[in-house]
Amino acid sequence: MPRLKLTIAYVGTRFSGWQLQDYKMKKQPRTVQGELEKAVHRLLGSHAGEAPVRVFGAGRTDAGVHAEGQVAHLDIPEGVRLEDWPRGFSALLPHDMAVTSIAVVPPDFHARMDATGKRYSYELWLDRSHLPPRLREFTWQTGPLDIAAMQQAVLPLIGQHDFASFQNSGSEVKTTIRTISAIHCEETGPSRLLWHFEADGFLKQMVRNLMGLLVQVGQGKLDAARVPDFLEARNRQALPSPTAPAQGLTLMKVFY
């Protein structure tokens, strides 16, 4: 059976995240995976089997988290003509998501297992008195920040470390060691700061925990010099900063 690799963009606001929670639930929450599987089922037409085709994502995004370059794979029956699929996805998918590329890949390609890295971005809004309504679903309003202090706090995080302190509970992973290749920020407007995070992989809510820490440093609530201790502790309880809210986060790219 041919295997397809899809690249997917979505506004996470009105999704309960990426993943179908429980296939047996009567009333399914609205998920990106669920909408994709419905669209695929209709695109398959007479080729569709009784069971829906499963779509496997490179990673789960939480409710409210956006994506520009989420990746997923799926297997389709032999003999399906793909020429109309780009237009078909446009017509069938809801307004707040899109399939931006469809590629035929070797049958052993796996969206999650083959991923060699990911890039996320996180947007901050620095003006405490006014946040334009159109940015509210995409940014975290933090007030003014000491960017130099934040950059100081970034340094000990770069490289290979045990990031157990930055992992929220509820996931099972073999190791909490990850390698961060880059954390940097970009001023994209007078009150807008876009942070970029790149690593070989991220633990559950790790980017949001990193961002939460950096913002507290930028607000002067935490000293950048304490970051090595937070890492060393290997325990989320030892990290005094909050998990940054979901809406500022976007999965930009999955590397293979």
Add this chain to the structure above:
Amino acid sequence: MPRLKLTIAYVGTRFSGWQLQDYKMKKQPRTVQGELEKAVHRLLGSHAGEAPVRVFGAGRTDAGVHAEGQVAHLDIPEGVRLEDWPRGFSALLPHDMAVTSIAVVPPDFHARMDATGKRYSYELWLDRSHLPPRLREFTWQTGPLDIAAMQQAVLPLIGQHDFASFQNSGSEVKTTIRTISAIHCEETGPSRLLWHFEADGFLKQMVRNLMGLLVQVGQGKLDAARVPDFLEARNRQALPSPTAPAQGLTLMKVFY
């Protein structure tokens, strides 16, 4: 009674426009004016009368049209303390709108009658194959455009003219003569074009009709040399281009 001038920003997508349609309707559609009046009523607390305080906008925006700088006025009873109103509006207004400034103005200030001009922006998306989901509520996907031709078409529109050809039916105005002081465009990204329109006033859906014409010129469907004839005709039926969709349009500023 003190008169207040409010500046208001909103994402128009989930509003049936600015204005309450009919005060006697049982089930009111969701409007910006309606949400404002509800919030004001709660802010007034014990000062609130039985009848809701009416809020008068500088102009109506259609369903789906956004605003960064809509203006409205309202009268409040004597003795109301305004210090908590900025925070109060933040707490009471829905997520997709905000009051960005509250000013006490002379009692003869009138948001609509005193306006000396308005500025709108209209965003176009030039990539036919992909439109990021997060831009869909804010842009019109037109495909590639000949910007030089569009700029050619702008020239005859600048200045004082009878814009009857650019007015959609359903409004009553004394005169259809308006003075456009500026129409210009700005490339805000690889596929993004932001058009700015400034005039002493605009007729019903006039910006959207101007944008519809310019896009057809940019697509090579209409010749820029025909624009003076369209103006001359003083009749919407003589204008072969469509009204541009609401979602690309934003009321940026009202001048006084």
